Amino acid sequence: MTLNIVKKLMVAGLLLTLAACATQNELGQDASSILGADAKPGTIAEFTHIVGDTVLFETNQTSMNDAGKALLDRQYAWLVQYGVSEIKIDGHADERGTRQYNIALGAKRASSVKKYFVSLGYSGTIKTLSFGKERPVSLCDNISCWSQNRRAVTVVVTK
Amino acid sequence: MIINSGTKIVRNTPLVHAAAMVQTATMVKQAFAFIIIAIAFSIALASPATALVEVKINQGNVDPLKVAIEDFSGQSVKEIGFGQNVAAIVTNDLLNSGLFAPINPDAFLETNRSATQRPNFANWRPTNAKALVTGRIIMQPNGNISAELRLWDVLSEKQIIGLQYSAQPKNWRKLAHQISDTIYERLTGEKGYFDTRIVYVAESGSKAKRIKRLAVMDQDGFNRKFLTDGSDIVLSPRFSPKRQEVTYISYASGQPKVMLLNIDTGQRELVGNFPSMSFAPRFSPDGNKVIMSLQNDDTANLFTMDLRNKKMVRLTASQSLDTSASYSPDGKFIVFESDREGKQQLYIMAADGSDVSRVSFGGGSYSTPVWSPRGDFIAFTKLIGGQFLIGVMEVDGSGERILAGGYHNEGPTWSPNGRVLMFFRETRGETGGPSIWSVDITGRNERKINTNGFASDPAWSPLNP
Known part of the structure; x- marks a missing residue:
């Protein structure tokens, strides 16, 4: 089992090195599912790591590409299946922008995701928030990291 | 000429005869006008009429004004200590502005003048300084620190500023920055920015x-x-x-x-x-x-x-x-x-x-x-x-x-x-x-x-x- 995970991680590492060519969403998915390999159905861990809580955006873009929409479709299905009545969308920008604009950009990304959930028919409460470029998840200084930071993260609000 | 004649000066009020000051200030300012013009000129050269697409880092070439800054004198160990620190801050401020080149005090020839004595400009001209900053620190009975600033035009041998400042000891850095602002404003014609x-x-x-x-x-x-x-x-x-x-x-x-x-x-x-x-x-x-x-x-x-x-x-x-x-x-x-x-x-x-x-x-x-x-x-x-x-x-x-x-x-x-x-x-x-x-x-x-x-x-x- 452990060996298996290590193997998967190695594969993921290989994929990451090819990051520049691969589409970002596929990458994010692969890396996520390995981390959540043990997550049980209906848990936050499953939503975060197996469904995938993070949709990525192109530089300066605030609308999702097809892979991003497909991910949100899966998120929506999970939210409905487990009767989640409140979510929060955190929008983020990469470090290659100025601070104030990035706050607005992150907010606009979060808003895009919110609108998409509404268009799917989500009836729960959706709050949005922007962190601008203040909370990166990938810290290197090249395009493979910046693309991971241009993101909107769906957070299940538990009461 | 005894520079310390006259009554106690109020803070930021000129000490000496206004007419003489203006005239000599103009002389130093003329040297400075050259620098300001040089800056303006380099801007003009580097900026075409339309917005740039290519990126050029603008590097004007300006000779900073040489200025000699003496440690402010004092009677007590405390006053002498403040005097050195105030001079160090003024030196640093003027140096950091890029418009002044403070001269290394090792090059000073006149080092033992008493506080009330006028500088012997024959000793200052060889340093190439155009302006000379002198002063003294006096600890007041109420505990405040008081500083007298004198700014001299080395070539005309005239005093162009004589001012007294006063501050609580904890604000001594602020006092020094105010002195820098006074000197900067006098010599450039622009307001200073050091007490900020x-x-x-x-x-x-x-x-x-x-x-x-x-x-x-x-x-x-x-x-x-x-x-x-x-x-x-x-x-x-x-x-x-x-x-x-x-x-x-x-x-x-x-x-x-x-x-x-x-x-x-x-x-x-x-x-x-x-x-x-x-x-x-x-x-x-x-x-x-x-x-x-x-x-x-x-x-x-x-x-x-x-x-x-x-x-x-x-x-x-x-x-x-x-x-x-x-x-x-x-x-x-x-x-x-x-x-x-x-x-x-x-x-x-x-x-x-x-x-x-x-x-x-x-x-x-x-x-x-x-x-x-x-x-x-x-x-x-x-x-x-x-x-x-x-x-x-x-x-x-x-x-x-x-x-x-x-x-x-x-x-x-x-x-x-x-x-x-x-x-x-x-x-x-x-x-x-x-x-x-x-x-x-x-x-x-x-x-x-x-x-x-x-x-x-x-x-x-x-x-x-």
Whole structure:
């Protein structure tokens, strides 16, 4: 089992090195599912790591590409299946922008995701928030990291 | 001539005969006029009539004015100590301005003159100093420190400034900066900027989870003091032009909100109570209003709030992201950035939101515009070719000049005299981080400000009260 995970991680590492060519969403998915390999159905861990809580955006873009929409479709299905009545969308920008604009950009990304959930028919409460470029998840200084930071993260609000 | 005749001088009141002062001041100023003209000339050469597309770092070539600064004299060990420290600060201020070249005291020939004795200029001419700064420290019976400043024109052998300053001992650095301001103003004809402070964001911790604290320091990096405890993200502080207040954004409520902080009392309050994010605040020139962006789903628009009656006024109604607004010094116009035409560009409008026109037309995108306190330039961050640059343009968008370049430079702020900019510069990668730098408006004299750790989002205060 452990060996298996290590193997998967190695594969993921290989994929990451090819990051520049691969589409970002596929990458994010692969890396996520390995981390959540043990997550049980209906848990936050499953939503975060197996469904995938993070949709990525192109530089300066605030609308999702097809892979991003497909991910949100899966998120929506999970939210409905487990009767989640409140979510929060955190929008983020990469470090290659100025601070104030990035706050607005992150907010606009979060808003895009919110609108998409509404268009799917989500009836729960959706709050949005922007962190601008203040909370990166990938810290290197090249395009493979910046693309991971241009993101909107769906957070299940538990009461 | 006995220089110490006459009655006790009131602070900032000239000591000597006005006519003689003006005449001799003019002589030194003439030497300086050359430098100012040289700067202006280099600007003219480097700036074509239309906005630049290619990036050039402007490096004017100016000979700084040679100035000799003696340790201020004193009778007691304490006075002598203060005298050395005051001279050191004045030396550092003038050196950092880039317009003066303080002479190494090792080259001084006259070292044992008594406090009441006039300098022997035959001893000073060989140092090539054009101006000589002397002074003395007197500890007052009430415990205050008092400093007498004399500025001499070495060639005409005349005193051009004689002033006395007084301060509580804890404010001795401020006193020294005031002396620097007096000398700078006398010799350049421009207001000084040394007795000022910088409010900024001190950063610590890993890049993924930075701890950010509001902090304030003197413009030379001393007297650093934290204003918030780091429990919440704080960003983009701006000094009030009129009061000891700072507006900034804080995530304390869970989402970014514009706040007001009194530096003296530590009192904090929310500026307005809006359902969504408010950010990118800046004061109006009279200090009575805060202009800011309010987010509404996928748009951000500009609003003002009058701090006296809490009245809100909407200034833009775009379907875009409008942010980073900054008033002209007369309060009649506002420059801001917007992505309404795709990329971020700079726009100017009247203070009531009417007559919007775009002013940035160079390549790349433009953001964080700040109107110069002199009214003559707009400073900005420019993103082009993967580089973040600091530049200035005239208010009609012409004469763009890049002053600082590299991987990531952001967020210029003006010295109160409009001669110097500070900004922050990020270094790359996981261990990289921001530091605060200054550069003058010719692109010369780039310097790192000592903040003892990562620091970003500097904002310059007006001259201290």
